[in-house]
Amino acid sequence: MGRLQRELRQNRPFQSTAHEAVVGLIRTADMVRRQMTALVGPQGITLQQFNVLRILRGAGSEARDGVPTLEIADRMIEQTPGVTRLLDRLEAKELVRRQRCPKDRRQHLCWITPKGLALLQKLDEAALRSHEESMKGLRAKDRATFIRLMEAIRAPHQ
Amino acid sequence: MGRLQRELRQNRPFQSTAHEAVVGLIRTADMVRRQMTALVGPQGITLQQFNVLRILRGAGSEARDGVPTLEIADRMIEQTPGVTRLLDRLEAKELVRRQRCPKDRRQHLCWITPKGLALLQKLDEAALRSHEESMKGLRAKDRATFIRLMEAIRAPHQ
DNA sequence: TATCAATACTTGACATGTCAACTATTGTTG
């Protein structure tokens, strides 16, 4: 009887290795997600909102021109249909600024505000520590393997 | 520049291997979750509801006595505060039956109904295929490694 | 045995997620 099966106190064995991998994956991600949520929550934002802010900061050179809404949706770590409303809330908190694109008036361009940047900076260190904490069960070499295996999982689905 | 960084079209590199592992993990799990959701959705249930049904079926020998609500919460793959309402909806669909425990009237015991069992049976094959599909990027040996690495990640957090 | 803490939920209030339908604007094609 495997460890995961014990964790979930199930009496049936997994139907296949693939099944065990899927369940383990969802369970592990949930754990890590919760850690991150606990980190950003006290600052009044959700994990998704945090992700949007990081996208806007991380956009790099193109950040000056602003990032269109759907471009943000595309870059989200987790697929998120409700980006508009995410941005509404971030704008209400003055962490993000939006403006219609003059060249293509269908687009809305987004920027992170100085207030948003300050919030991210405040979270940066804690996030770094949190990631280390989440992955403390793996040594450097195993982390690299883990990353590689997940890329192999995602590759056929793009 | 790593593959994941390209996937997310970020111009900033990851701050650490742990960071890349965390982001990859959440992203990969989201992908797999979506596949599963797409599978069970057409049957009118959510992934969490599906999980509850599988818990009730998988409870094994103790299933005769029924499973208390909080026991279900404990066994969920993903931590879920709203088990009561999950059960409400499942009961409304007649996939689950509930009853007060006579020995401890605080507890509510739950069983899967024949209708619930039939629904699970209908989904079993498709779920098996879906798990294979999700993990098709990994060969058998890599799957075992992957499972082991995730257990190592979770172990320090129990 | 009355009181108090702990357990096992349930409920309310509110934020978030999700899907489908809708609007505005821009490209494309006969």
Added chain:
DNA sequence: CAACAATAGTTGACATGTCAAGTATTGATA
């Protein structure tokens, strides 16, 4: 250049998730 499709997003309706506070019941203690 008019008509139509495609793009980029918004909005509405509803389900789900989440947190805090409330209720019923049981166990432990003075």
